[in-house]
Amino acid sequence: TQLLEQSPQFLSIQEGENLTVYCNSSSVFSSLQWYRQEPGEGPVLLVTVVTGGEVKKLKRLTFQFGDARKDSSLHITAAQPGDTGLYLCAPGGSYIPTFGRGTSLIVHP
Amino acid sequence: KAGVTQTPRYLIKTRGQQVTLSCSPISGHRSVSWYQQTPGQGLQFLFEYFSETQRNKGNFPGRFSGRQFSNSRSEMNVSTLELGDSALYLCASSYNRVGESGANVLTFGAGSRLTVL
Numbered sequence: 001t002q003l004l005e006q007s008p009q010f011l012s013i014q015e016g017e018n019l020t021v022y023c024n025s026s027s028v029f030s031s032l033q034w035y036r037q038e039p040g041e042g043p044v045l046l047v048t049v050v051t052g053g054e055v056k057k058l059k060r061l062t063f064q065f066g067d068a069r070k071d072s073s074l075h076i077t078a079a080q081p082g083d084t085g086l087y088l089c090a091p092g093g094s095y096i097p098t099f100g101r102g103t104s105l106i107v108h109p
Numbered sequence: 110k111a112g113v114t115q116t117p118r119y120l121i122k123t124r125g126q127q128v129t130l131s132c133s134p135i136s137g138h139r140s141v142s143w144y145q146q147t148p149g150q151g152l153q154f155l156f157e158y159f160s161e162t163q164r165n166k167g168n169f170p171g172r173f174s175g176r177q178f179s180n181s182r183s184e185m186n187v188s189t190l191e192l193g194d195s196a197l198y199l200c201a202s203s204y205n206r207v208g209e210s211g212a213n214v215l216t217f218g219a220g221s222r223l224t225v226l
Contacts, residue, residue: 031212042113042199042217043152050211088152095165095208097142097215099152 003027004089004100012106016078021103023089024071031092032072034063037102038085048092079107111136113202113218121224127188130221134181134202140164141183142207142215143175146197155198158183159206187223195225 005024013019023032031050035043047056049065049072056063060083062075076083088102114133122128134141142157154167158177175185181202187194201215 033212041219042201043215044217045215048212092212093208093210094213096167097144097154097207097213101151 004091004098006087006089006100006103008103009101010104012108013079014108015080017107018075018077019079019105020073020075021087021105022071022073023100026070027091028069029091030069032065032069033090033092034072034074035088035090035099036085037088043086043088050092076105079105081107081109083107113200113216115198115200115218115221117221118219119222119224121226122190123226124190124192126190127186128190128223129184129186130198130200130223132183132185132200132202132218134183134200135216138202138204138216139181140203140206141177141181142201142203143183143185144199144201145169146199146220147195152199155185157207164206165208190225192225195223197222 007022031048033048034046037043047063052067052069054065060077064073084107086102086104088099090099116131140159143155144152146152156166157164161177172188177183197220199217199220201217203215207213
């Protein structure tokens, strides 16, 4: 089982602030995915990163895959209340999908 | 295009009872995988069904079982419920088998929230 550590566990910020959350492991991944789960809903896939050092942008969200493909970060610029949710990372191609515990983000208006 | 539909959304059972949850995947998707989400353990993989066959299984006791029908709809059953089974049960559908491609493309339903009293 590939263990994924996500940090911080909780984050409570004001609208307009920037933030970064992390996903770390001792294992090398062929790809890594980020999901966002809003209250009362299931997780929604945001992005898949494949190449070491890869940076992908999704509007105000910037995802980076570590050069060694063991870790990833998600940076949100000018957070909005609509960004509130649980952010989960997971290896992209695992036969037994294993998710990190997630970072629970609350953005206050 | 309809998403993944899970029923019921909420249910309350007592210890010792059994429960059956249903998942209708996106039309054309052949894989349905099931997950248990709790505050303590996070999101954990239960099992995957593809072409009516269980393909992979997580580390859960035999009280947790499932099946898939010819139309790809899936059900999961939990027998002899325990208090610790209280959780959000999520299913996800995908066209390919989980792990078959370089990156799983899972579409999750909204979940069934089970409370065991």
